[in-house]
Amino acid sequence: MRESLESAMRSARGGSGLAQALATVRTIVRTQPGDAEARTVLGFLLSQAGEHEQAAHHLGRVVAVQPKDPRARNNLANALMQSGSWQEASAQFRTATELDPGYRPAWLGLCTSLMHGRDAAGAVQASDAALRIHEPWPELMMARTGAMAMCDRVENGIADLRRAVERFPTHAGLRGSLLLALNSTGGTADDVAEAHRGYARCVTAPPQPPSRDPDPDRRIHVGILSADLRTHSVGYFVRAVLSHRPPGITVTAFSSSVPTPDDPMTAELRALCDGWVDVAVLDDAALDRAIRDRGIDVLVELSGHTGGNRLPALDRKPAPVIATAIGYPNTTGHPCIDWRFVDAVTDPPGTESRCTERLVRLDPCFLCYAPPADAPDPAMPGEDAPPTFGSFNEAKKLQSETIALWAPVLHAVPEARLAIKSRSAAEPAVRASLLARFGAAGIESARIDILPFAADTRGHLAQYARVHVALDPTPYNGTTTTCEALWTGVPVVTLEGDRHAARVGTSLLRTAGLGELVAPDAAAFARIAAELVRDRERLVRMRSGLRGMLASSPLMDAPGYGARFHDAIRSCWREWCARSRA
Numbered sequence: 001m002r003e004s005l006e007s008a009m010r011s012a013r014g015g016s017g018l019a020q021a022l023a024t025v026r027t028i029v030r031t032q033p034g035d036a037e038a039r040t041v042l043g044f045l046l047s048q049a050g051e052h053e054q055a056a057h058h059l060g061r062v063v064a065v066q067p068k069d070p071r072a073r074n075n076l077a078n079a080l081m082q083s084g085s086w087q088e089a090s091a092q093f094r095t096a097t098e099l100d101p102g103y104r105p106a107w108l109g110l111c112t113s114l115m116h117g118r119d120a121a122g123a124v125q126a127s128d129a130a131l132r133i134h135e136p137w138p139e140l141m142m143a144r145t146g147a148m149a150m151c152d153r154v155e156n157g158i159a160d161l162r163r164a165v166e167r168f169p170t171h172a173g174l175r176g177s178l179l180l181a182l183n184s185t186g187g188t189a190d191d192v193a194e195a196h197r198g199y200a201r202c203v204t205a206p207p208q209p210p211s212r213d214p215d216p217d218r219r220i221h222v223g224i225l226s227a228d229l230r231t232h233s234v235g236y237f238v239r240a241v242l243s244h245r246p247p248g249i250t251v252t253a254f255s256s257s258v259p260t261p262d263d264p265m266t267a268e269l270r271a272l273c274d275g276w277v278d279v280a281v282l283d284d285a286a287l288d289r290a291i292r293d294r295g296i297d298v299l300v301e302l303s304g305h306t307g308g309n310r311l312p313a314l315d316r317k318p319a320p321v322i323a324t325a326i327g328y329p330n331t332t333g334h335p336c337i338d339w340r341f342v343d344a345v346t347d348p349p350g351t352e353s354r355c356t357e358r359l360v361r362l363d364p365c366f367l368c369y370a371p372p373a374d375a376p377d378p379a380m381p382g383e384d385a386p387p388t389f390g391s392f393n394e395a396k397k398l399q400s401e402t403i404a405l406w407a408p409v410l411h412a413v414p415e416a417r418l419a420i421k422s423r424s425a426a427e428p429a430v431r432a433s434l435l436a437r438f439g440a441a442g443i444e445s446a447r448i449d450i451l452p453f454a455a456d457t458r459g460h461l462a463q464y465a466r467v468h469v470a471l472d473p474t475p476y477n478g479t480t481t482t483c484e485a486l487w488t489g490v491p492v493v494t495l496e497g498d499r500h501a502a503r504v505g506t507s508l509l510r511t512a513g514l515g516e517l518v519a520p521d522a523a524a525f526a527r528i529a530a531e532l533v534r535d536r537e538r539l540v541r542m543r544s545g546l547r548g549m550l551a552s553s554p555l556m557d558a559p560g561y562g563a564r565f566h567d568a569i570r571s572c573w574r575e576w577c578a579r580s581r582a
Contacts, residue, residue: 021045036062040072043079048281050259052083063092070096070103077109082258086117101133104140111143115150118453121429123147136164138174145177149396150424152433154184172202172312176305183329184476186401189499192330193354199311199333200356207317207336210292214580219248220573223296223319224273226327227256227308231265231457233480234302234327240368241300242272244562249569250274252294254287256303256310284313291318298569301337304328321576323569324357326367329476329501331355339572341565342366345507346500354499360568364554365511368561369483374458378489379465380543387416387533388449390467390490392460393478395425395434402473405495405522407441409471412530418443419467421451421460464488469533477505486512486550489543493529495519511555 022045028038039058046055059076066072077092090113096106107130114123127144134140141164148157161178168174179199182192224241228234242251252275259278260266270276275294279287287310291299299319303309304327314322317336324332325341332340333356340357343366347359381388389409391398398420410416418438424430435445454460461484464470470485472478472494478485482492482505494505496518506518517532519525532538550556 018045018049022049034065036066036072040075043075047079047082048259048278050261050278052079052258055079056083056085068099070100070106073099074103074106074109077106077113081109081113081116086113089113090117090119090122097130104130104134104137107134108140108143111140111147115143115147118423118427120147120150120424120427124151124153136167138164138168138171142173142177145181149181149184150430151427152395152398152424152430152437154181154396154399157181158185170202170204172199175199175202176309176311179330179333180305181396183501184397184399186399186475189354192499196331196333197356200335202312203315203335205315207315209317209320212295212297212320214577216574216577217248219250220297220570221295222249222251222569223254223291223294223299224251224302225254225256225291225299225310226302227306227310228302228327229253229255229266229269230257230260230263235265235269236370236372236480236483237326237367238269238302239272239370240558240561241565242269244559245566246563249566252277252296254279254291254310256280256287256308279310284310284315287313288316288318297321298323298573300325300341300569302327304330304332320580321572323360323572325565329479329504330499331357338576339568341568342500343507345510346503351499360572362561362564362568365507365561367479367508367555368558369487369550369555370558371483371487371556372457372461375484375487376458376462376465378543378547379462380489380540381466381468383536385466385468387413388419388466388468389416389529389533390419390421390464390470390485391473391478392421392463392470392481392484393473395420395422395430397473397476397478398434399473400437401475403437403441405474405525406471407438407443408522408526409529410443410447412526413533416533417447417449418471419449419451419463421453421463423453425450426453460484461488464490468539469493469529471529472505475499475502477502479504479508482508483550483555486514486546489546491517491532491539491542491546493517493519493525493532495522495525508555512550512553514549 025042025045039062043055043059056079059079062072063076073092073096077089080089093106093110093113110126111123114126124147127140130140145157145161158181165175165178179196182195251273253273254277256279258280277290296319298321300323302325304324306328311334314336322337323339324337337357339360340355341360341362343363344361352359431450438448451463467490470490470492472492474495475497485492494509496506497503509517519528
């Protein structure tokens with residue numbers, strides 16, 4: 001029996017034979033229901049299959065007979081996290097840390113579950129408790145700084161990450177966490193680019209790209225690697241890539257998030273692909289093999305350094321051509337990524353030196369937006385409502401540069417209010433920090449409304465009915481939030497910045513035909529926003545007209561964007577073929 005369990009685990013970790021492994025272990029559990037090891041393996045396999053509630057059931061049975069085993073509680077807590085039961089997971093992780101304070105995985109899980117359960121302050125406290133017992137380790141530092149960012153302590157988190165990277169200079173995840181955080185702060189564009197180039201220190205294995213037939217005109221196999229092929233911002237922008245592709249291209253998706261079989265966007269995106277591989281449980285070597293075994297010619301990764309990325313799996317270059325697109329607002333710094341898809345606004349000619357990849361410009365815009373089908377109709381605030389500016393961006397984007405940009409707008413319209421909505425902003429610690437920083441800029445807390453978190457997309461979009469004009473943060477602009485605001489009829493004012501992350505708003509607005517809302521400097525930003533929020537007649541016209549304007553613009557031209565995207569893929573492939581045949 002032990003050999004059967006070990007074989008099932010090997011099959012699962014290698015990404016093959018999951019159905020057979022499940023059948024084998026289920027048979028063992030039926031015949032030996034008291035075998036805790038068999039139930040543990042079954043729980044692991046069920047989690048891999050996306051059956052998270054069943055996994056938690058079986059792992060809970062193990063805890064019932066082994067209540068003093070911190071590892072059993074840790075396994076159960078991981079399954080509970082995958083099913084979204086954050087509070088129950090936190091309780092199990094906490095008990096595991098009490099049973100064995102020296103068991104590091106439970107501390108990491110406790111920090112992670114508290115953060116996802118919208119208790120970022122508790123996550124920071126848990127990580128501090130872990131560090132009083134243990135020496136720092138990279139994964140905990142990553143989770144801790146993520147929680148600090150959610151607590152509106154981005155700059156403190158960056159300082160901690162810099163120290164951690166000095167201690168663990170080749171840890172890819174830790175360095176990637178630092179790079180992601182740097183996009184929200186006001187360091188110079190060149191300094192942030194230089195930090196990204198430092199990621200190459202994490203790639204120590206020599207590349208071994210597979211050999212492929214260098215025929216530039218043959219059918220090519222494209223791989224899409226992402227943790228966000230689900231109800232997520234990236235999902236709204238990748239749809240056109242999958243649904244509008246020319247003959248001669250097949251697409252296989254490698255989804256690196258935990259399987260969510262009931263997620264509607266996952267089902268929709270999966271139906272648009274020729275193949276789909278769930279790779280969340282695969283280690284980097286197994287993911288490398290999965291990409292090679294499926295004969296991928298051009299791999300497009302969509303995550304960069306955002307959560308769930310699998311950049312270390314690309315260290316040996318599992319496809320001849322690798323590109324990055326859509327999901328990350330900067331260069332990756334990864335030496336095995338050849339191309340980066342941008343546009344001439346986000347990355348104007350002359351900025352190539354800031355990127356380790358070569359640039360492909362998908363003009364007029366590097367994105368194509370597909371709105372949610374259940375979006376409510378645009379609704380204007382009542383005539384008696386006070387002028388209200390709004391931002392539904394994550395609170396971590398609202399750093400000192402953004403507050404310095406927005407404060408003059410609110411001073412120029414003293415009767416106006418500011419509505420802020422994000423997953424973390426409603427937390428007491430984040431709310432207090434935000435209000436204090438706005439207060440330091442002369443904006444009274446009574447003028448700021450922290451809106452409640454909405455559990456679904458329709459409820460989230462409905463809250464735009466309280467907003468007259470949306471303000472874009474800097475230097476990390478909104479992307480999905482900008483498109484959502486426009487789709488609900490809310491104009492967005494942006495500052496044209498000096499790097500990709502700070503020019504996304506400019507690209508989106510110009511592509512939508514709203515270049516008049518792009519400010520060249522802070523003074524113009526304040527003037528445009530103040531004049532617009534006081535012009536109710538214009539706002540009423542925009543509320544009823546922006547959706548149609550957006551729908552008829554290149555920003556939502558899915559066939560045109562899909563053609564440009566796949567032309568770029570074919571162009572990259574042709575260049576590789578030419579070099580291979582030279």
